[in-house]
Amino acid sequence: MTKKTNVLIVISNMEFGGAQRQIVELVNNIDNSKFSVSVCSLSQYTPLAEQFNSNIPLYVIHKKSKFDFSVVFKLAKLIRKHKFDIIHSYLFDAEIAARLAAKLSFTSIKIIGSERNANYTLKPIQKRAYIFTKHLVNAIVANSQSGAEFNAKQTGQPKSKYHVVYNGVDTNRFKPQSNQNIRAELGIAESAQVIGMFASFKKQKNHPFLIKALQQVKKQGVNFKLLLVGDVLYGGLHGSDNYTVALKQLIQESGFSQDVIYLGNRDDVERLYPACDFTVLPSLFEGTPNVVLESMACGVPCIATDVSDNARIIKHTSSGYIVAVDDIDSLSQYILGLINQPNLLNELSNNAQQTIIEKFSSYKLSENMEAIYSSVSCKNRL
Structure with a gap:
């Protein structure tokens, strides 16, 4: 033996x-x-x-x-x-x-x-x-x-x-499913446009980039809900406690704070991704971000910054979008495009899920x- x-x-x-x-x-x-x-x-x-x-x-x-x-x-x-x-x-x-x-x-x-x-x-x-x-x-x-x-x-x-x-990513756990029950639990209407960001509250994840882009989206008269899944690191590690305070203040001053839902750390994220129409990961740096893989496996396309190997995972315009770090105008336009074009969103969704099944x-x-x-x-x- x-x-x-x-x-x-x-x-x-x-x-x-x-x-x-x-x-x-x-x-x-x-x-x-x-x-x-x-x-x-x-x-x-x-x-x-x-x-x-x-x-x-x-x-x-x-x-x-x-x-x-x-x-x-x-x-x-x-x-x-x-x-x-x-x-x-x-x-x-x-x-x-x-x-x-x-x-x-x-x-x-x-x-x-x-x-x-x-x-x-x-x-x-x-x-x-x-x-x-x-x-x-x-x-x-x-x-x-x-x-x-x-x-x-x-x-x-x-x-x-x-x-x-x-x-x-576990494709048996992370897979497309109906968003009806989870949206009802969260108090979100089925017809609402929901954007998700799944990330710890720390500088690396660059939440302010998304908040500033969404301010431009809001000025276009577009309504949405922003789902924030994640929290301050245990013990405030790496300055995440101070970062969290500053982030929440920025959101409070954003003009859409009433549309932000804080969910903290969750162990049922496979249920939360399908509550979103798409997700955004605006990181300053990464390795291979799990949240991109998990989101795509659930058939939820992702817009991610052009750092590390994100562009190797997301095929730009086919399974999601890649945006330059801090290019606020481009990020806001991609968000508007996905909100206004449901047929495009469905196409990206199918391609995203297939990519994960085959490669990740x-x-x-x-x-x-x-x-x-x-x-x-x-x-x-x-």
Whole structure:
């Protein structure tokens, strides 16, 4: 009987974020006959872990402070105890802790890093930490071509270490459905024009861009509802608490604040996408945004900014729209076009769903990750 490859996935937390959602998709769809996968969170805040299949072990090594180095030793102990073959880390804190813990475990464990974004600004201490530990990493999985190129440039890793695996979406969970019940629950008329934005309240997501574009739409006499799904990051991380205060003030002064519906973080987003006619993701930078994939899988077209690999996912004018960051005029015109042309909206909807089924399913995600785990594990046994 072939021995299973024992994989430990380490992440900074399991809150409502894109990387966390992809871990759920991966561990729930990976081939259990070949891989045994466990997850370790460096925070006690683990709401998305509730979506793991029952056979997925979850370990919590709580990081008590910014420089709590005891996490490294506890993680090394966990590696030795369970004899993991591979450690795969997500997000900065977990990346560095995993690299050092693997080294201090004095085992033959292989280390896989991740890149989930592109074209953001690394703090000097983060860049030094990545460069200092880069020789420990056996492979890096980026969820976009631009992310792989960005990470290589920032850290000096050879391009041979990189693999691109696009995010995947569960097409059984995210699929077209009637919006009648959910709109009734939300108090939205069936005939209303509903625009959705699914994103945490943080600077990266660039909510003000959408608000300013919608002000132009409102001046054209067009009525709509704006559905905001997401909330401030746990503990106000990355200044998201201050960002949220400023965002809500901007909305209050927008002239359409009465038409904005705040839903916070939700674990039933597959029901909320169909409540929308289309969605908008105006991010300043991304990797492969889950919300674009999820929206399209539900047959809800998306307008997204031309960052990272968004243009590789959305075929402009065929399955959605790509707009330059902060091109308010173009965004407002695309929004008006979708509101005023229901036949076009239906065409984009069909094309969007088909794109996800063919190229960005959870099955594709797990299949691609299995190949990387197998490759790294084989090298481990040489």
